[in-house]
Amino acid sequence: xxxxxxxxxxxxxxxxxxxxxxxxxxxxxxxxxxxxxxxxxxxxxxxxxxxxxxxxxxxxxxxxxxxxxxxxxxxxxxxxxxxxxxxxxxxxxxxxxxxxxxxxxxxxxxxxxxxxxxxxxxxxxxxxxxxxxxxxxxxxxxxxxxxxxxxxxxxxxxxxxxxxxxxxxxxxxxxxxxxxxxxxxxxxxxxxxxxxxxxxxxxxxxxxxxxxxxxxxxxxxxxxxxxxxxxxxxxxxxxxxxxxxxxxxxxxxxxxxxxxxxxxxxxxxxxxxxxxxx
Numbered sequence: 150x151x152x153x154x155x156x157x158x159x160x161x162x163x164x165x166x167x168x169x170x171x172x173x174x175x176x177x178x179x180x181x182x183x184x185x186x187x188x189x190x191x192x193x194x195x196x197x198x199x200x201x202x203x204x205x206x207x208x209x210x211x212x213x214x215x216x217x218x219x220x221x222x223x224x225x226x227x228x229x230x231x232x233x234x235x236x237x238x239x240x241x242x243x244x245x246x247x248x249x250x251x252x253x254x255x256x257x258x259x260x261x262x263x264x265x266x267x268x269x270x271x272x273x274x275x276x277x278x279x280x281x282x283x284x285x286x287x288x289x290x291x292x293x294x295x296x297x298x299x300x301x302x303x304x305x306x307x308x309x310x311x312x313x314x315x316x317x318x319x320x321x322x323x324x325x326x327x328x329x330x331x332x333x334x335x336x337x338x339x340x341x342x343x344x345x346x347x348x349x350x351x352x353x354x355x356x357x358x359x360x361x362x363x364x365x366x367x368x369x370x371x372x373x374x375x376x377x378x379x380x381x382x383x384x385x386x387x388x389x390x391x392x393x394x395x396x397x398x399x400x401x402x403x404x405x406x407x408x409x410x411x412x413x414x415x416x417x418x419x420x421x422x423x424x425x426x427x
Contacts (some may be wrong), residue, residue, distance in 0.1 A: 155397035188309035199249035200257050200304040201226070202312050204269050205320060205352065206296040207260045213295035215281045215348050219383040221279035222258065223338055223359040225299040227379045228275050230363055231371065235301070241273075241347035242301035249302035252261050256356050258349040261313035266296075268311045274300035282325060292325060297352075299361055320349030336362065336374070336421040339386040339394050344414050354402060358417035361400035362424060370423040386418070394418040 203225060205218055213221075218400030221396045234240040249255075261269050270276060303309065333366060338358040340346075346354065359381065363371065374380075393399055395415050404416040 167237065174262065193252055196252040197248060198252045198255065198305040199245065200255040200289045200305050200308075201229070201249060201302050201356075202274075202300040202308070203256060203258045203352065203356065204261050204266075204300075204315060205258060205349075206262065206266050206298075207320065207322070208293075211293050212322055213279065214292045215324050215351075216328040216383060217279040217282065217292075217295040218297070218322055219338075219346060221277055221295040221297045221353050221360050222382060223355040223381055223383060224279075224379045225275065225277040225297045225362055226256070226356035226359050227374075228269045228277055228300045228311055229301070230360065231273065231375050238328045243303045254357070254360065255305065256277070256407040257310065257317065257412075258320060258347070258352045259317055260313050265315060266301065269298055269315070272300060272309055272311055274298050282328070298407065320347060320352070322348040328382075328384065332382050334422065336381040336419075338362075338381060338383045338421055339418045340383065341416050342385050342388050344416055346416070351383075354416045357402050358400065358419040362419035362421045365400055365419075365424055365425075366421065370421075391415075391418075394420065400425055418425075 162232075187244040203222055205213070205222065207213065229235055229242075230246075232240075232242070234242040235246045237243060276296060276298040279309050281294040282291050300312070303312075340351065340354070366374070395418060397418070397420075399421075400421075401415055403413055403415055
């Protein structure tokens with residue numbers, strides 16, 4: 150399997166991502182009907198531009214752990230991509246998802262708390278909950294489980310007012326304790342050890358990596374992943390492991406370097422068991 154590593158462009162200032170340019174088909178999955186990599190006949194820059202909004206709940210007194218937020222954002226993207234409202238020909242979100250995938254695959258992560266979060270949850274979308282880390286010695290206890298709400302794509306300049314008011318900055322999060330080693334028999338989204346990213350940008354990048362894996366999987370693998378609840382881990386690779394991953398043929402996310410990091414930097418490798426070479 151050839152890696153889907155055509156230059157993915159990411160606007161890290163706003164947390165938005167743009168998918169790789171449409172190139173020759175890669176992989177053996179069933180993505181011919183859902184992957185923009187197959188849409189070589191479409192001028193992706195000329196097409197109307199859409200964005201996938203992701204809102205993470207960050208209460209001032211009790212923010213979630215960073216790794217939990219990254220994993221929850223990635224799962225939220227997968228939940229939306231597999232939802233019947235997005236996949237059925239007559240699904241209420243299907244046209245927006247198709248238009249979004251035919252243009253640049255932008256994702257924006259914003260934060261909300263209190264009344265902002267309650268207003269956001271009143272809009273059509275899906276809220277995905279994470280898993281709180283194990284208890285720590287801190288007096289205030291472990292952080293709460295992450296909550297991320299994903300919404301159907303909207304025009305780049307047509308955000309609902311309830312979401313347009315939310316802040317992009319302020320999504321810096323920490324892990325109270327180091328996350329445990331990932332289950333290597335399951336999907337792992339490996340972050341580059343060479344690139345520093347804010348939590349908001351990393352959430353969008355993790356979502357992009359999950360989406361690359363989804364496009365490459367066949368229908369059976371997709372169904373199995375969905376039935377299991379989209380288990381996955383997001384971890385930072387060691388330097389040695391990273392070199393192996395980026396040349397393994399697995400889907401790779403590259404950054405265009407608009408902000409934060411250098412152009413062409415590899416940020417995420419989507420390591421799904423079904424995509425690994427024997």
